[in-house]
Amino acid sequence: MFRRSMTLLVAVVLLVGLAVGAMYLPVPYLVASPGLALNTIGEVEGEQVIHVEGEESYEHDGELAMVTVQYSGGPGAHMDMFTVLSAWLSPNQAVLPEEALFPPDQSLEEINESQDLQMDDSQTAATAAALNELDIDYDIRSVVMGVGEDMPASGELAKGDVITEVDGEPVAGKDETVEQVSDREPGDPVELTVLRDGETEKFELTTTDDDGTALIGIMVGNDMEFPFDVEITVGEVGGPSAGMMFALGIMDRLTPEGLTGGETIAGSGTIEPDGTVGGVSGVEQKVVSAAEEGADYFLVAEDSCGQAMSSAASDEVDVVKVGELGDAVDALEDIRDGADPADLPSC
Template sequence: MFRRATTLIVAVMLLVGLTVGARFLPVPYLVASPGLALNTIGEVEGDQVIQIEGEESYEHDGELAMVTVQYAGGPGTRMDMLTVLSAWLSPNESVLPEEALFPPDRSLEEITESQDMQMDDSQTAATAAALTELGIDYETRSVVMGVGEDMPASGELAEDDVITEVDGEPVAGKDETVELVADRDPGDPVELTVLRDGATEHVELTTTDDNGTAIIGIMVGNDMEFPFDVEIAVGEVGGPSAGMMFALGIMDRLSEESLTDGHTIAGSGTIEPNGTVGGVSGVEQKVVSAAEEGAEYFFVAEESCGQAQRSPASDEVDVVKIGELGDAVDALESIRNGDAPEDLPSC
């Protein structure tokens, strides 16, 4: 009897020790849980999320909500084993390796800066996509974002140079610039016309070889000049995944008629200036956020449909598959017309 009691006491102590150890043992995992939902055609602390200056804008009822994922853990704030195990068992949370968000070769400052830059780029792309969908013209310029060391452009081109012509042919963006420079054999010359500090310069370079492609060693980006100002304020949120909902929000603000007709629509997807909608991560948790917001529909990129279908809240919201911004506009029209959810393109 004494031996059995001793064994039981030791077992209980070991269990308690393991539980306590798990409670405080840090592990290199992240926990993803449903984050905030923010109405892009609404207000935050009394200010419009999307503000337009220089063009007439409108305010409508309804919601076009961007939804987010909240991550816990990471370098310096690692999760304990017990919390991670609990998240594994939760239908609304996901566990992923720390490296998924925090690559070991990048500092926290670099990651934060990248997220902020992606957010800024997504807002610019959303404005371009919205204006394109509305048929409003804007100007796109090809701008030098960086120059590689020991490359043909080194010492000849500089950041913020605006490339206006390649071999005398006008260019209106980075894609045209890259295509025209590459349209020759490596080693052939190329002449660029550049706008620098208000003055026009002509630069002749000899291309070099990059796996059979002619390059000059610059990183090029698009600088877009819009006919009016569009400002988007979402606080500390980063990343590119709200692009589609920003574009729809901008369109709603610029349209006399409401896009939602009072309905609550949530969604997540990146956006390109041409309107292409791309997939994002964390959609399982974002559908939960949408359901908690009371959304009737969730718009998602086609490539993210699998994630949406796995969400525990997928039966609470009608998930609509989106490939282009125009698809989202068509879906909103169907919703306004009272079409049945099954008539919309679903995942």
């Protein structure tokens, strides 16, 4: 009887030990937590986050804070079940599958490179959007970013070529170039005027068919030449989600009155050169970051409204819905004028 009891006790102890040990085995999940808040019209380590050179700029009170999400886990830093369950129960954290941030077909270096590129692109787009909102002219050129193999442009056009004309008509930017090239029947010729190494060259290509659309097999991007320099310094932060707050920060630097009226404003959203504000991920945690920063208002893209209102901190800040940069500017003007938060566009 004693031996049987001891055997049962040892079995129970082993099972408990295995259960406890299993809680600390690595699992393929990420934990998203509120990250840092960075004032885009402030300074980091004595250096302006947004620095304008070649144009008069201004400094104002208040904050225009870009907020971030901090991710734990990923390749080389797996989460254990205990940590994941704790995060699952936390109102300020979220649990995501690892592949949501780290696709299995991409290396960590490729992911970091992509995040850095998205950050660079968002800063350029933010500058363009801010200048558009302020009616400041700038030049935009259509640049070849890549050439497909075995396509009409292969062996003719090259990465870095600036397309200045299509069929003798000037084009400014990738949208005009794509529209002009595709505005014909597949198989029809197209003449491109290209600036390469300071020299002008002409190429006549025969378009090919892509589901009824004429194309020549190039990737085209925008190269924007601004009338002054705008430098943005944010350290190791990557991704495109700070675009809207960058654009507002640039406008604040270029505007004598300023945008915040001394208020602390946070927000998150991508930006396009035409001012379109797009949704982002991790907004639940970003609203918490905004509340911890002491923000009175949180500007959010309409596409992210659901996330914002489901945040544990949604009742601590006034969430303002924006679809375009101009909407954010109008909301900030109302805030400066002392508008009732209930009268601002909300989710």
